[in-house]
Amino acid sequence: MTIKLLVTAAGSSVAQGIIKSIRRSGLDCVIIATDNQPYAAGLYRGDKAYLVSLGNAPSFISEIISICKREKVDGIFVGTDYELIAFSENIGRIKQETGAIVFVSNLKVIKIANDKWLTHLFLKENNFPVIPSALLSEASNFAKLQGFPLIIKPRTGDSSKDTFIINTTEELNQKLIYFKTTAKNIYLQQKVEPIIQKLVGSEHNEYTSSTIVFDNKAYGIISMNREMRFGGHTTKAIIKDNYEINSFISRIAETLNPFGPCNFQSKVINNVPYVFEINCRFSGTTALCSLVNFNNVEACIRKILLNEQIKPLIPLHGVVLRYFNEVFVPFSEIQEISLNGFLQQSRSEINKFF
Structure with a gap:
């Protein structure tokens, strides 16, 4: 049985890890990769590739459904945080219209995981150990109570963007101003609200x-x-x-x-x-x-x-x-997927000589 799998956000390390894991499994799979721009390495390591809109675009799910119908997709693997909510909200619709199963959790679970403050509350309410934490409005009192060093970071976001270690009251005040006026989630187009935590370990x-x-x-x-x-x-x-x-x-x-x-x-x-x-x-x-x-x-x-x-x-x-590796992609394939939004049987090559 050939299994047809859609892997989204093919430029991300998450999606590339999913693709490697599928290949490593030895299962008979066809990989259809998607991303919103043509320079995503994973697009050229699947069997087929499509360009799609960003995960927060109104047309995103309709585009995914169209691909699933065309390719008869069996399962969908999500490669980025910024598509989780869209997929979670549309699990039933995708299954009903295409038969594809999305490996994504329900909206309640996604919201707990996506928001570090809600994560803190979930752990606390279920009697798991927690790191002392506070929101913006409680920052000054929290610093007096816990002392320094502290760490301040966005409630939502990925990697280590806008994450700072704070050692003094002056530094804390500077970063609070930064979060109120400057920090912005470029994917969600909204101001970033921070969470402040005691720096442990x-x-x-x-x-x-x-x-x-x-x-x-x-x-x-x-x-x-x-x-x-x-x-x-x-x-x-x-x-x-x-x-x-x-x-x-x-x-x-x-x-x-x-x-x-x-x-x-x-x-x-x-x-x-x-x-x-x-x-x-x-x-x-x-x-x-x-x-x-x-x-x-x-x-x-x-x-x-x-x-x-x-x-x-x-x-x-x-x-x-972990080390860096390279993917060579012919110009013609970049041009083809940019023009048509679709590519199959890429002739890309990775450097295997290590």
């Missing part, structure tokens, strides 16, 4: 944990102690037997109950993960996960699209180091 005890969840059951957890560079991307990940951390994250994941993929960022203190961010999607470390036999993309395909029984995933232990 260090970069050396930061972990990223991934899982897939169906019907309140987590099918394995992988937790990686990581080092980040280049705007919040993991460049080194250490995978060991993190039983206590994994057990804790599993309880949080099963309480949240997403549909399919979910990722948790935490600071681990005395083997207890203090979660500060939830990404209700496949993570930027998806390619790393599949490399160590934790292929949660494949698991989603097998369980939901092939209706197979799956066992909890167990990763290999070791270190994953």
Whole structure:
């Protein structure tokens, strides 16, 4: 059986990790990649590619439905935060009109994960450990109570954009003015509201944990102690037997109950993960996960699209180091997809000689 899969936001590291994981699975799949601009590397590593509007455009879902009908798509993998709400709001419509299943959670879960303050409240209300946190209106009193250093960052957003460590009252006041007057989410075209948190631990005890969840059951957890560079991307990940951390994250994941993929960022203190961010999607470390036999993309395909029984995933232990790679694309293909909005059988090449 050939499975037809749509992977969106093909220029993102998330989508590229999904594509790598599909290829690595060995399943008979056709990959249809989408993005809103022709210089997205993932467009040229699928079997077919389409240009679409941004995820917040009124026509976005209609364009996706049209592609799904044309290509007879079985499943949709979302490659960016900025399309999650649109897909979540239209799960039923897409399934009804095309038969395709979207690997995205319901709107309530998406909103909890997308907003770091709602994430904080979810953890607190369910008696999980939390990092002391406050909103803009409580910033001054919070600083007096908690002391410095603090960290201030957007309630919504990705990577490390507009994230600052604050060491003095003067710095705090400057950044509060910045968030009130300057900071803007270029994707959502709105002012950025910050969350202020106590800075706990260090970069050396930061972990990223991934899982897939169906019907309140987590099918394995992988937790990686990581080092980040280049705007919040993991460049080194250490995978060991993190039983206590994994057990804790599993309880949080099963309480949240997403549909399919979910990722948790935490600071681990005395083997207890203090979660500060939830990404209700496949993570930027998806390619790393599949490399160590934790292929949660494949698991989603097998369980939901092939209706197979799956066992909890167990990763290999070791270190994953990430490096840059290149994709060569002929000019003619850039021109073709720019003109027609469609391309198939790309002749792109990656550098395999490393």
